Amino acid sequence: MSPALHILKPGLMTTVQDLGRAGFQNLGIGISGALDTVALRLANLLVGNDPTAGALEVLYLGPSIEIEADRVRMSFVGANTPVEILPDRWASSGSRIEMLRSVTLKRGEVVRVGSMTGGATLYIGVEGGFDISPTLGSVSTNIRGGTGGWHARALLAGDRLPLCRMRVADRGEFRVEGMEFRAPTCIRAIPGPQDDHFDDAEIAKFFSSAYTVQSGSDRVGLRLQGEPIRHVRDFNIASDATVPGSIQIPGTGQPIILMADRQTIGGYPKIATVISADLPKLGRLSIGCKTAFAPVTVETAQALRQAMLSELDALADRVVPIRSTAGGSAPLLHAENLISGVVHALPDEGALVDE
Amino acid sequence: MKADAVMIEYRILAAGDTAIVVELGDSIDRGLNAAVLALARKLDESKIVGLNETIPTFRSLTAFYEPTLLSKAALEGHIASILHELQPAQARGRLWRLPVCYDSQIAPDLDSVAARAGLTPAQVAERHSGTVYHVYMLGFLPGLAYTGDVPPELVLPRHVSPRPRIPAGMLGIAMAMSLIMPRETPSGLNLIGRSPIAMWRRAKTPADSDAALLAPGDKVIYQPVSVREYEQLAAKSAAGELDLVPELGPAA
Numbered sequence: 001m002s003p004a005l006h007i008l009k010p011g012l013m014t015t016v017q018d019l020g021r022a023g024f025q026n027l028g029i030g031i032s033g034a035l036d037t038v039a040l041r042l043a044n045l046l047v048g049n050d051p052t053a054g055a056l057e058v059l060y061l062g063p064s065i066e067i068e069a070d071r072v073r074m075s076f077v078g079a080n081t082p083v084e085i086l087p088d089r090w091a092s093s094g095s096r097i098e099m100l101r102s103v104t105l106k107r108g109e110v111v112r113v114g115s116m117t118g119g120a121t122l123y124i125g126v127e128g129g130f131d132i133s134p135t136l137g138s139v140s141t142n143i144r145g146g147t148g149g150w151h152a153r154a155l156l157a158g159d160r161l162p163l164c165r166m167r168v169a170d171r172g173e174f175r176v177e178g179m180e181f182r183a184p185t186c187i188r189a190i191p192g193p194q195d196d197h198f199d200d201a202e203i204a205k206f207f208s209s210a211y212t213v214q215s216g217s218d219r220v221g222l223r224l225q226g227e228p229i230r231h232v233r234d235f236n237i238a239s240d241a242t243v244p245g246s247i248q249i250p251g252t253g254q255p256i257i258l259m260a261d262r263q264t265i266g267g268y269p270k271i272a273t274v275i276s277a278d279l280p281k282l283g284r285l286s287i288g289c290k291t292a293f294a295p296v297t298v299e300t301a302q303a304l305r306q307a308m309l310s311e312l313d314a315l316a317d318r319v320v321p322i323r324s325t326a327g328g329s330a331p332l333l334h335a336e337n338l339i340s341g342v343v344h345a346l347p348d349e350g351a352l353v354d355e
Numbered sequence: 356m357k358a359d360a361v362m363i364e365y366r367i368l369a370a371g372d373t374a375i376v377v378e379l380g381d382s383i384d385r386g387l388n389a390a391v392l393a394l395a396r397k398l399d400e401s402k403i404v405g406l407n408e409t410i411p412t413f414r415s416l417t418a419f420y421e422p423t424l425l426s427k428a429a430l431e432g433h434i435a436s437i438l439h440e441l442q443p444a445q446a447r448g449r450l451w452r453l454p455v456c457y458d459s460q461i462a463p464d465l466d467s468v469a470a471r472a473g474l475t476p477a478q479v480a481e482r483h484s485g486t487v488y489h490v491y492m493l494g495f496l497p498g499l500a501y502t503g504d505v506p507p508e509l510v511l512p513r514h515v516s517p518r519p520r521i522p523a524g525m526l527g528i529a530m531a532m533s534l535i536m537p538r539e540t541p542s543g544l545n546l547i548g549r550s551p552i553a554m555w556r557r558a559k560t561p562a563d564s565d566a567a568l569l570a571p572g573d574k575v576i577y578q579p580v581s582v583r584e585y586e587q588l589a590a591k592s593a594a595g596e597l598d599l600v601p602e603l604g605p606a607a
Contacts, residue, residue, distance in 0.1 A: 022407060022408065023408050026571075027567045028494045028498055028499050028537075133561060135558075136564055145496055145497045146497070147565065192369045193369060193370045193376045193378075194368075238413050238414055240378075240417070241370075241412050241415070241416075241417035243373075243419070263494070263495045265492070265494035265495055273370050273374075275372050277372075298369050301372035302422040302423075305423070306423055309423060
């Protein structure tokens with residue numbers, strides 16, 4: 001039997017995601033990819049994958065997964081979530097493991113991922129990755145667009161997600177050092193492109209109010225509730241392009257932040273755009289979270305992006321061995337030639353630390 | 356229209372720190388759209404390092420760039436020089452003849468659209484299929500093409516309450532735009548027909564890639580077919596045996 005992850009319970013919304021498929025937005029395909037790209041990269045680095053590889057993205061409630069391969073190495077990075085290892089699918093209890101680390105599982109064992117606290121996303125990295133053909137250069141699942149991933153949908157109970165490796169090497173495990181994945185209390189944004197559809201008082205209100213993330217928020221958009229923002233004119237524009245992090249103000253006056261699975265064009269004025277360094281933090285905002293927006297200039301945002309890209313370059317340094325292995329983590333990972341030295345500059349990459 | 360007599364006015368708007376919007380106007384207009392598409396073509400051909408991709412729309416173009424490779428000012432400079440020399444003539448796109456079945460059995464809004472326009476369903480089909488449409492842009496869903504303009508008597512707003520689900524291939528009207536849905540989706544369109552043609556083509560081999568049937572700047576003629584012909588074509592399409600070949604479009 002070929003190696004696979006047997007999905008016993010799918011969780012709320014578990015999809016295959018990588019950094020997305022940039023380059024085809026003129027065909028109507030959004031970029032998709034992980035909501036928290038920093039957590040995705042770390043989940044991959046922990047299991048020795050290229051940081052841009054595909055992993056499982058879990059929203060709010062995790063899956064139960066039975067191992068159908070001789071030996072599988074997995075990692076768990078993101079919001080605080082109970083993760084248990086059960087000896088087999090009939091067992092009712094197992095042993096709890098820490099997050100932000102890798103762990104090796106044997107055939108028949110079950111990993112049970114619970115409910116998150118204080119966040120919305122968790123990434124499960126799998127050494128060697130999934131045996132799934134990329135669509136337009138990416139294994140990301142775009143459910144709205146019916147493209148990519150595992151049959152362009154979230155995992156279902158009974159799925160057998162094929163793996164590339166039957167048996168991973170027997171070596172030490174790794175953990176992430178000095179990283180937190182808290183929901184941000186402030187998101188930085190650049191006014192525009194349609195800030196001229198709002199008067200100065202309304203823009204000031206937008207940047208000084210607290211907004212709460214509403215139910216109905218998903219991989220397409222974060223729906224916010226707070227002080228309504230009034231348009232100067234009509235709330236319809238001749239549709240134009242959206243970008244990841246576009247903040248639309250529809251007729252209700254309540255902002256919607258467009259996320260990874262967004263529509264590429266839209267007909268609502270966009271008051272501001274979340275800066276690229278803060279996009280991964282949006283993935284940590286769960287329903288009920290309060291957040292606010294701070295205005296920054298393009299120049300400031302680009303300096304923050306530069307800093308973020310440098311931190312991404314150094315991300316592998318945060319992955320350290322749990323048991324002492326000769327030579328430490330970096331030489332081992334580099335020796336296996338598994339770490340890409342190149343950071344692919346995609347518009348959805350973001351910062352590493354909350355301010 | 357004389358090429359040298361056109362002065363293109365535009366605004367540059369920020370869409371975050373990795374994209375700018377080149378706004379040529381605020382309305383849906385073939386002249387504006389031709390300029391947007393010509394700009395998109397020039398930018399794509401330019402191979403500017405750090406320019407990642409563009410999204411042309413009705414009346415603006417959004418350019419995605421990597422600021423560590425290409426400064427906003429440099430990108431704006433490239434755009435200014437392209438727009439300064441831009442020939443507003445439309446490229447000679449392709450002409451597609453897309454079969455559409457206009458029949459009340461298949462299209463749930465055909466009768467009500469006819470009634471609102473004071474026409475018979477057959478007249479709606481005749482008017483809707485009696486004009487050459489321009490593909491303004493692709494967007495919203497993979498392969499979804501906004502084609503226009505719908506004859507004035509058939510211009511209708513979207514339904515106030517969208518249908519939760521319509522099947523792929525449904526042809527609907529939203530204001531002056533006519534759209535064929537590439538996949539099952541919620542929709543507020545006024546559904547007057549259905550096409551058997553897949554607007555988003557799945558890769559047939561691993562070497563192949565998924566692709567949109569239509570491209571911005573293409574022309575489309577909707578060709579009425581009977582329910583029987585529709586069913587035959589839909590069966591061929593589902594089996595992957597229906598390959599439409601476009602003609603060379605009319606000279607601009």
